[in-house]
Amino acid sequence: MATRPNAATPSLELDWGSVALALGGVLLLYYLAPVVSLFLAVPPGDVLTRLSDPTVVDAATTSLLSASATTVVSTAFGLPLAYWLARTEGLRARLVLAVVVLPLVLPPTVGGIVLLTVFGPGAPVGAAADAAGVPLTRSFAGVVLAQTFVASPFVVVTAKAAFEGVDRRLEHASRSLGKSRWATARRVTLPLAGPGILAGVTLAFARAMGEFGATMMVAYYPRTMPVQIWVAFQALGLDSAYPVAILLVVVAVGALAVLDVVASNPWGRET
Amino acid sequence: MRLDVSGLRKAYAGFEFGPVDLTVDDEVLAVLGPSGSGKTTLLSLVAGIAVPDAGSVTLGGRELVGRPPEQRRVGLVFQEGALFPHMTARKNVAYAADDDDRVADLAELLELDDALDRRPAALSGGERQRVALARTLAADPDALLLDEPLSSLDAPIRTRLRDDLHDLFASLDVPVVCVTHDRRTATALGARLAVVRDGGVEQVGEPSAVIDRPATEFVARFTGTxxxxxxxxxxxxxxxxxxxxxxxxxxxxxxxxxxxxxxxxxxxxxxxxxxxxxxxxxxxxxxxxxxxxxxxxxxxxxxxxxxxxxxxxxxxxxxxxxxxxxxxxxxxxxxxxxxxxxxxxxxxxxxxxxxxxxxxxxxx
Structure with a gap:
């Protein structure tokens, strides 16, 4: 069907390449135009002034700190699980993977609700933490809990794929050369899976930065950037939501850059 | 040193290995069998990569079953080398070597000097096998296992490496087990030959004895009769x-x-x-x-x-x-x-x- 265009034989048949280009082009335009338009909506000087607004600075600080904490927690808890999943076959591994993927398919607000049933002030765990002076809702800890629920699966799923890409025989070779499990992980497995793991970590960070639904339910305060956007939009209208939105776009582009340069982009071409 | 395998057994879905009994002194035992006959399983069980269901493996009287691979002092040269792709040949060899002198000695022994500063992806098949062998020897194993060391090589390189391996094995004072599906490799390298089939040993003996007096029709056919x-x-x-x-x-x-x-x-x-x-x-x-x-x-x-x-x-x-x-x-x-x-x-x-x-x- 994909016949090459041939000027000598006029044909009414649509050229496949042109159709694909046209359809894809429309979609690309649909992605890019609004983002560019956001940057054009506010004069750059204005953005900078409004970014120095204390509420914006607070939101940015909360977001950066909480997303960083979430990334560390997700990586610490997620990597061993990812390794286990990569090296285990059968029903058990499939069930565990399904549990890991659940937060990815669950609507974030529902994620927030299920978290509240455990960590909410009325729930035993939440009440106990409250009594101990570490409230798990409306607190920095609450933000991290919400973000970790939603973002950590990215670490597990992406790192699992990275570990799977490491030939088991390399680990066996290392161990039969007299190196322990830890030495093998440090010198063989992690260096080889590194770019993939970094991709998972970056995705988790980006997802944590953008987390809104679950965070809204669990920790409206302290405000993260996405929550701040919503608050500003509700209270003062679209215009006042722009600066934080621009900041989040910049963070997202930064994450993309990391994915493409240092990490192995999970959606990129195999090299 | 003596490598002693006795009553070794391992069941996989659809494949039953053993029970296998083999004894290898400071000599080369060539294990010959078709693919799927359990050759690699035997090596995995001896090296500790797989855990047997029953049986024992001793090396110099030391029981190996139950020990992790890193405590066995059994060197395994994987099929196609399994070199660490993120390290140069030199780093691969140095991975388990005590010092740089050892790396230099092995590089000389295995004629690796030209290959040392390249990564595995840039090495030829023959170079890869030599590096893999050097890397394994660098750990000073008490037993050496090789999985199809020549099968991925082109004919002229295969013949050369085979001759080199023959001389090298003769200079080693450890039990060597070399598995292959190629009877010429097996008879050229092995001082003794074990023919395996369906996870069991059919016959063990000197190559000429096995070839001239096969114990079963399978052995006869597989050794070229x-x-x-x-x-x-x-x-x-x-x-x-x-x-x-x-x-x-x-x-x-x-x-x-x-x-x-x-x-x-x-x-x-x-x-x-x-x-x-x-x-x-x-x-x-x-x-x-x-x-x-x-x-x-x-x-x-x-x-x-x-x-x-x-x-x-x-x-x-x-x-x-x-x-x-x-x-x-x-x-x-x-x-x-x-x-x-x-x-x-x-x-x-x-x-x-x-x-x-x-x-x-x-x-x-």
Whole structure:
């Protein structure tokens, strides 16, 4: 069907390449135009002034700190699980993977609700933490809990794929050369899976930065950037939501850059 | 040091390994078998990569089962090397070496100097195998295991590395187990040969003994004895017996009770061809003292170093394959249809009594 265009034989048949280009082009335009338009909506000087607004600075600080904490927690808890999943076959591994993927398919607000049933002030765990002076809702800890629920699966799923890409025989070779499990992980497995793991970590960070639904339910305060956007939009209208939105776009582009340069982009071409 | 494998067993879905018993002293044991016969499983169990269901592996009297791979001092050279792709050849070798001198010594021993600063992806197949071997030797293993060390290589490199391995193994004072599916590699490298099939050992012995006196039909075929003829021992004849194969009576220097149904095994390289008038070939059913008969060439194949010539004996009731070296082939001007004198030396005939169990594996 994909016949090459041939000027000598006029044909009414649509050229496949042109159709694909046209359809894809429309979609690309649909992605890019609004983002560019956001940057054009506010004069750059204005953005900078409004970014120095204390509420914006607070939101940015909360977001950066909480997303960083979430990334560390997700990586610490997620990597061993990812390794286990990569090296285990059968029903058990499939069930565990399904549990890991659940937060990815669950609507974030529902994620927030299920978290509240455990960590909410009325729930035993939440009440106990409250009594101990570490409230798990409306607190920095609450933000991290919400973000970790939603973002950590990215670490597990992406790192699992990275570990799977490491030939088991390399680990066996290392161990039969007299190196322990830890030495093998440090010198063989992690260096080889590194770019993939970094991709998972970056995705988790980006997802944590953008987390809104679950965070809204669990920790409206302290405000993260996405929550701040919503608050500003509700209270003062679209215009006042722009600066934080621009900041989040910049963070997202930064994450993309990391994915493409240092990490192995999970959606990129195999090299 | 002695590597002792006894009662080793491992069940996988659809594959049963063992029980296998093998003993290897400071020598090279070549394990020969088709793919799926359990060769790699054997190495994995000895190296500690797989955990056996039962049995024991001792090295110098030390029980290995239950120990992790890193505490076994068993070196395993993986098929195609399994080199660490993110390290240069030098770093690969240095991975388990105590110091740089050791790396330098091994690089010299295995002629790696040109390869040292390249990564595995930039190495040739032969270089990769040499680096893998150097890396394994750098850890000073008490036993050396090799999984198909030559199978991924092109013919000229394979022959060279095989010769080098032969010399290297001779200089090592540890048990060496080399598994392969290639009988030439096995007989060239192994001081002893173990033929495996379906997870069990069929026969162990010196290569020439296994090839000349295979214990089973499978061993005969897998070590290159293509001529397997059904026969019956008719009577004793001097220091041997007479075997009836189709309408031929062959003399064999073997000791089998008359009346026994046997499989007559003759390796193609033991079948001699000569010009029809070289002597007076007997056309009678009794092929005489020297087993010389007239045969007609059916077809021939040039295998490079030798010709395989298929001949029909006894008016076509019997087919036989002979391996002939080129000078003989040329001298006889072999071609389809030509008549030749076919000699099967009595001492080259091995008789397998048909009641021989199909396998010497105790579990079978």
């Amino acid at each position: 293509e001529n397997l003829l059904a026969g019956t021992v008719t009577r004793r004849d001097g220091d041997g017996v007479r075997v009836r194969v189709a309408d031929l009576s062959l003399r064999a220097t073997a000791s089998v009770e008359p009346g026994t149904a046997v499989t007559v095994c003759v390796h193609p390289s033991r079948v001699e061809l000569d010009a029809p008038d070289a002597a007076d070939p007997s056309d009678a059913p009794d092929a005489g003292e020297s087993n010389a008969v007239v045969g007609t060439v059916v077809r021939w194949l040039n295998e490079g170093s030798e010709y395989r010539v298929e001949v029909e004996l006894d008016d076509g009731s019997l087919g036989l394959t002979a391996a002939v070296r080129p000078p003989t082939f040329d001298r006889l001007a072999v071609d389809a249809g030509s008549e030749l004198r076919v000699v099967i030396p009595p001492e080259s005939i091995h008789l397998l009594a048909d009641d021989t169990p199909a396998s010497m594996d105790p579990s079978a």
